[in-house]
Structures are given as C-alpha cells and as structure tokens.
Amino acid sequence: MATVFMKWLETQPEKYDRGIQLLTLGKLHKLQDRLVRCLVQQGMRVLEIGCGTGALTVAMAAKGAEVVGIDLDAGMLAQAENRLAASGLDDGVVLEHMDAVLIVERFDPGSFDLIVSSLAFSELSRDAQAYVLSACRSLLAPGGRLAILDETSPPGWIARIAVAMVHIPLRFITWLLTRTTTHPLRNFQGMLERVGFRAGIIDSEWMGSLCLFLAEPKLDDGAQPLPISFKGRLRHRLSLRTLLVDLWAVFFRIIPPYPKVQPGLYAIGQPTPDSPVLLTGNFDLTVRRLVKAIDSKLHAWLLVVDSGGINVWCAAGGGFLTAERIIGALSTSRLDEVVNHRALILPQLCANGVDGWLIRKQTTWGVHWGPVRALDLPAYIQSGRKKTDDMRQVRFPLRDRLEMLAATMGFYALLILIPVMLIWPSSFWPLLAAMLGLSLFYTITLPWLPGQDGLAKSLPLTLIALVGMLLYSWYVQSTALADIFNRVVGLTGLSVFVGAELQGMSPRMRGEQANWGWEAIIAVLLGLAYWLIPRLMGWR
Amino acid sequence: MAESPSMLEMLTEHIDLARRLRKLQIHFYPERCKGVWQCYEVCPVGCWRPDYEKRVVTFESGERCIACGACVLQCPEKAIELKVPND
Numbered sequence: 001m002a003t004v005f006m007k008w009l010e011t012q013p014e015k016y017d018r019g020i021q022l023l024t025l026g027k028l029h030k031l032q033d034r035l036v037r038c039l040v041q042q043g044m045r046v047l048e049i050g051c052g053t054g055a056l057t058v059a060m061a062a063k064g065a066e067v068v069g070i071d072l073d074a075g076m077l078a079q080a081e082n083r084l085a086a087s088g089l090d091d092g093v094v095l096e097h098m099d100a101v102l103i104v105e106r107f108d109p110g111s112f113d114l115i116v117s118s119l120a121f122s123e124l125s126r127d128a129q130a131y132v133l134s135a136c137r138s139l140l141a142p143g144g145r146l147a148i149l150d151e152t153s154p155p156g157w158i159a160r161i162a163v164a165m166v167h168i169p170l171r172f173i174t175w176l177l178t179r180t181t182t183h184p185l186r187n188f189q190g191m192l193e194r195v196g197f198r199a200g201i202i203d204s205e206w207m208g209s210l211c212l213f214l215a216e217p218k219l220d221d222g223a224q225p226l227p228i229s230f231k232g233r234l235r236h237r238l239s240l241r242t243l244l245v246d247l248w249a250v251f252f253r254i255i256p257p258y259p260k261v262q263p264g265l266y267a268i269g270q271p272t273p274d275s276p277v278l279l280t281g282n283f284d285l286t287v288r289r290l291v292k293a294i295d296s297k298l299h300a301w302l303l304v305v306d307s308g309g310i311n312v313w314c315a316a317g318g319g320f321l322t323a324e325r326i327i328g329a330l331s332t333s334r335l336d337e338v339v340n341h342r343a344l345i346l347p348q349l350c351a352n353g354v355d356g357w358l359i360r361k362q363t364t365w366g367v368h369w370g371p372v373r374a375l376d377l378p379a380y381i382q383s384g385r386k387k388t389d390d391m392r393q394v395r396f397p398l399r400d401r402l403e404m405l406a407a408t409m410g411f412y413a414l415l416i417l418i419p420v421m422l423i424w425p426s427s428f429w430p431l432l433a434a435m436l437g438l439s440l441f442y443t444i445t446l447p448w449l450p451g452q453d454g455l456a457k458s459l460p461l462t463l464i465a466l467v468g469m470l471l472y473s474w475y476v477q478s479t480a481l482a483d484i485f486n487r488v489v490g491l492t493g494l495s496v497f498v499g500a501e502l503q504g505m506s507p508r509m510r511g512e513q514a515n516w517g518w519e520a521i522i523a524v525l526l527g528l529a530y531w532l533i534p535r536l537m538g539w540r
Numbered sequence: 541m542a543e544s545p546s547m548l549e550m551l552t553e554h555i556d557l558a559r560r561l562r563k564l565q566i567h568f569y570p571e572r573c574k575g576v577w578q579c580y581e582v583c584p585v586g587c588w589r590p591d592y593e594k595r596v597v598t599f600e601s602g603e604r605c606i607a608c609g610a611c612v613l614q615c616p617e618k619a620i621e622l623k624v625p626n627d
Binding site: 317348349351352353354355356357369372387389392393394453517518520521 | 557
C-alpha cells in the first residue's frame with residue numbers, strides 16, 4: 001500500500017475512504033465485506049478498534065449489531081458521526097475518542113461478542129499490539145471472536161521481496177515527508193497464539209500482504225498462557241550476526257547505540273514454575289554470555305530489563321539500571337503468574353546502583369545477589385543459592401585482561417593508527433610497536449604494578465618505557481638529542497593514555513572515568529613542553 | 541553561552557571530583573550493625589568479613605576498597621558511610 005498516500009489520507013478524513021478503496025483497488029472493501037457477511041449477526045455486541053471514518057462501523061450496524069467504535073483521531077471520528085447520521089443508524093452505535101491500550105480500563109470483562117479492527121494494529125508498536133490483544137481476550141464474552149484485518153509482512157521470501165520492492169521506496173519517501181512509518185504485522189498469528197488465542201488467516205489479498213485474521217480464545221486447559229512480555233527462548237549460538245555485532249561492539253564500543261536485546265521475559269532451556277528467575281540488563285553481549293554460561297546446564301527464566309544497552313555495573317553506577325526499572329519490569333512481565341516462588345536473583349555487580357530494599361518493600365519479591373560471574377550461576381543455583389567467597393569477588397585474570405586489551409585497543413588503533421598511516425607513514429611501525437608493546441606489558445603486569453588506579457599504575461609504565469627507549473637511543477642508535485626529546489614526549493603521552501584508558505576495564509580499580517581531568521592536564525603540559533623546550537634549547 | 545560553565549570550570553570541577561573519589565573512605569559504625577550481611581553479599585573486592593557468632597561484620601580491608609558504594613546502598617541500618625576524611 002502506498003504509505004505516503006495513506007499518511008496523507010489520514011490527515012484528510014473526508015477523502016480517506018475513497019482514497020483507501022482506490023489504493024487497495026477495492027481489495028480492502030472486499031475483505032471488509034466478507035468480514036461483515038460471515039461474522040456479524042443481528043444483536044451482536046461488537047467493539048471496533050480504530051473505526052476511522054466508520055465505513056465498517058456502518059456496515060456492521062446495518063446488519064443489526066450494537067457497535068462501539070473507538071479511535072484516537074477526533075477528525076476521523078467526526079466523519080464517522082456524519083456518516084452514521086446520514087445512514088440513520090446512529091441508535092445502535094456508540095463512538096468514543098480513546099486509545100486502544102485503555103480498553104481494559106474502559107469496558108467490563110466479557111462485554112463483547114465480536115471485536116474487529118481494520119488497519120489499526122499496524123499503527124501500534126509490537127508491545128502495544130500484544131497488550132491490546134490480551135486485553136481483547138478478557139473483553140470477549142464466552143464464544144466471542146476477534147477479527148483483525150491489516151497489512152502484514154507476507155510469509156515466504158519471494159512474496160516478501162515482491163512486496164518490499166513496492167514498499168521500500170514508498171516507505172522512504174513517507175519517512176522523508178512525515179518522519180513516521182507503519183509496522184506491517186509480523187508473525188501476527190504467533191502473537192495471537194502467545195496471548196491465548198487459537199488463530200488463523202481466513203482470507204488474504206496482495207500476496208498475503210493484506211490479511212483477515214480470525215481468532216477465538218483458547219479454552220483453559222490448565223496451562224497458564226504465557227504473559228505478554230514473554231519474548232521466547234534464548235539459546236547459545238554463534239552466527240554471522242553475532243560475529244558482526246561483536247566486531248561492531250569492539251571497534252565502536254564508546255559510540256551509541258550499543259547492541260541491545262529487547263527487554264522482556266525469556267526462557268532458557270525448558271523452565272517450569274519452580275525454575276529460578278534471573279535478571280540482567282539488555283546489553284547484547286551480557287545476555288549472550290549469560291545464556292552461554294547456563295544453557296544446557298540450567299532451566300531458568302530470564303528477565304531482561306532495559307539498561308540502555310549498557311552492562312549491569314556501568315548501568316547501575318550511571319543510573320540506567322535502577323530499582324524502579326526492575327520493579328516496573330517485574331509487574332509488566334507478570335512474572336508472578338509464571339512462577340510459583342518469589343526469589344529474584346540479581347547480578348551482584350548491579351548492587352552499586354540498585355536499591356535491593358526498595359524492591360523488597362514495594363514488591364513481594366525477595367532479592368538475592370547472585371555471583372559476579374555468570375559462569376558461576378549453575379553452581380550457585382544448584383547449591384541452593386550458596387555463594388562462595390570466590391564467587392563474590394571480582395578477579396581479573398590474564399585471559400580477561402588480554403580480552404579487554406583487544407577490545408580497548410581495537411578502537412584506538414583505528415582512531416590513531418589509520419590517520420598516522422596516511423599522514424606520517426614513517427612513524428607507523430614504531431608507533432604500532434610502542435602501542436602494542438606498552439599495552440601488552442601493562443596488561444600482563446597489571447596486578448604487580450604499584451598504585452590503586454589505572455593512572456597511578458601508568459606512571460611506572462612510563463618510567464620503564466622511557467628508560468628502555470633512552471638506552472636504545474643512546475647506545476644502539478646514537479640519536480640526536482632533539483629526536484630523543486620527541487620520543488620522550490611521545491612515549492610519556494602514550495603510556496599515560498594506555499594506562500588511563502585500560503583502567504576502566506574491570507570493577508577492581510578505583511576512580512575509573514574520573515581521570516580525564518588529569519589526562520587533560522598531562523596532555524597540556526606535554527604539549528607545552530613539546531612547543532617550548534626545543535625553542536629554549538635552540539633545536540628548532 | 542554565558543550561563544553554561546566554562547571549559548576551565550568543568551575541568552577544575554572534574555579534577556576535584558577525581559581527587560575526592562580517590563580519597564573516599566568507608567566509615568563503619570559497628571554499633572548500628574544488626575548482622576544482615578548485605579555488605580558482605582555485594583562487595584566485589586572482599587572488604588567485609590561476617591562474624592557469625594556475634595552477628596556483625598567487620599571491615600577488613602580499606603586498601604582493596606574501590607569506593608563503588610554498593611555496601612552503603614544495601615545496608616538497611618545505615619551503618620556504612622562513604623566519605624572524604626575532613627570534608
């Protein structure tokens with residue numbers, strides 16, 4: 001469907017109907033017709049979500065149904081009222097200006113025999129779609145049904161490509177003009193099943209890109225329907241996608257957006273109502289490491305809370321992962337309907353920002369601080385949440401240090417070495433060697449370097465680098481004093497930079513990220529020295 | 541532009557923050573401790589040692605402390621404070 005045209009039509013209620021019919025070449029009308037003919041009967045109580053200008057509303061009222069139509073757009077509703085008055089059917093119809101997500105608050109449970117919606121769900125976000133669907137389930141009377149007619153992302157890649165060829169240019173233009181876009185429904189049948197409907201597609205047009213779904217609530221067979229925020233099962237797997245995400249994360253780790261996981265409730269393995277509930281932030285790597293550590297060892301529920309795509313330690317320290325967010329996630333996930341216990345396992349490393357007592361006071365959940373490393377989770381849970389001292393302390397072994405070195409230096413190597421290669425090709429290799437050598441030395445000897453934070457630890461590093469360079473320059477190369485001076489300035493700067501940069505690698509050192517002030521001062525002093533001393537000494 | 545702090549002000553403020561962060565120390569009031577041991581539960585560097593007989597904790601190592609503030613936040617008795625001495 002021509003999205004630009006649709007968006008324009010929505011701002012022009014009086015032209016909307018003719019436009020839509022023109023746009024769908026009458027197909028929408030055909031599907032609406034079928035809906036009314038097959039599903040609407042005399043005296044039925046019908047809720048229409050997103051009634052728009054009331055074309056479907058009037059058709060249903062004409063068959064003798066009592067229709068309640070809701071829409072968020074007052075202009076469209078005014079058109080619908082005119083149309084109703086003109087058709088003389090306004091007795092059996094109530095129109096309300098309201099948001100679809102508020103229907104549970106507004107209507108009593110079981111008050112409709114049929115809920116219909118035409119081209120409205122594709123305007124909602126995916127979470128809102130799921131929420132409204134589960135609301136519909138509670139509003140339906142016994143034997144009631146749900147009929148949804150909407151734009152869908154068609155099944156099968158050939159159809160998807162064909163539809164995309166038409167859609168993508170139109171979407172792009174629409175976005176340019178209005179900065180908005182619609183969301184054709186994706187796997188809508190799956191969503192209907194998840195919120196507790198038995199659903200099928202009873203008719204479709206345009207290669208499956210315009211579908212009429214019919215759904216009825218599944219009878220309670222004892223099994224609880226999974227809550228609406230349930231996002232599926234997580235499994236440990238490596239793919240090209242994870243590789244690319246990781247590469248992106250390595251090279252652009254300080255540039256948002258960080259790779260994120262959609263917040264919500266996930267299952268790992270085959271959890272039951274007795275299974276433990278774990279919680280973590282929504283940084284992609286955090287979630288994948290956690291899943292890798294416990295997949296095939298444990299069955300568990302995992303509640304992923306929005307931490308802005310940041311790891312739990314930094315997110316808690318920076319106010320992104322808070323007790324309030326966790327309390328919110330506990331209620332919207334309806335976790336209490338899924339499990340029969342109230343033990344929530346939080347990562348120990350979010351305790352610097354998440355107020356455990358606030359969660360205990362405001363919810364019925366008990367807070368347990370899990371181990372520092374996800375790898376220890378199976379042992380921790382299997383021992384009945386007994387945490388050994390080893391599990392509660394941050395270690396920073398060589399393997400982790402080397403990993404962090406690769407992650408940190410990848411970005412700076414790009415940032416520093418690529419311009420150097422282009423502008424001063426002669427200093428490329430010495431600089432690369434110095435950078436690699438210094439950071440490797442620093443990484444390996446870190447636990448034995450004196451000082452408590454990275455900057456202090458970089459001072460001995462600087463001394464060692466300078467002594468080595470001086471000895472080499474004097475005895476092996478017999479370099480001119482001016483060049484040695486340049487090297488002193490360069491190496492000092494590099495050492496301080498490497499040390500200060502690598503200090504934030506682990507929650508073991510104090511003062512992370514509070515050192516850039518000192519770094520700036522050192523940089524200014526070095527710059528001054530570099531400018532002043534050669535002039536004083538008459539080298540330049 | 542005049543209202544926003546200058547680069548120099550931001551720099552001095554940040555350096556002051558860094559200096560204070562480096563000097564932060566744990567102040568423990570053992571008389572308030574009821575032996576909940578949340579501090580021991582959450583400390584990532586092992587500064588706290590539980591005494592199971594007396595139902596209190598002891599603060600063991602100020603040297604290892606990284607001033608993350610987890611124990612301060614999780615103590616229900618407000619028995620722990622993190623501050624710069626003589627501040």
